[in-house]
Amino acid sequence: MSKEFTIGERVKVIALPRYVKTAEPMPMLRPPDVIQLGEEGIILDRRPGGYWSVRFTKGAFLMDSQYIESVNRVSHMADISENPPESSSS
Helix, strand or coil: CCCCCCCCEEECCCCCCCCCEEEECCCEEECCHCCCCCCEEEEEEECCCCCEEECCCCCCEEEEEEHHEEEEHHHCCCCCHHCCCCCCCC
């Protein structure tokens, strides 16, 4: 199952693929070191096969949804771990 994102959403790289493909009309393969683990980017559009076009510092690349997650989800999870919900005990 692929994750769903919205256009313009900020995402973070959570794992590096073996290579990355540029999000150009004529895509090219690039080594994975053009992006960094933890680097944030912006979703540009959705591509077939669970791929997302993401704008990073060094350009736009096609990323499989397994390698990225929403920055909002990450910050929300950090808030929960820092401030766990209070349990109501009688």
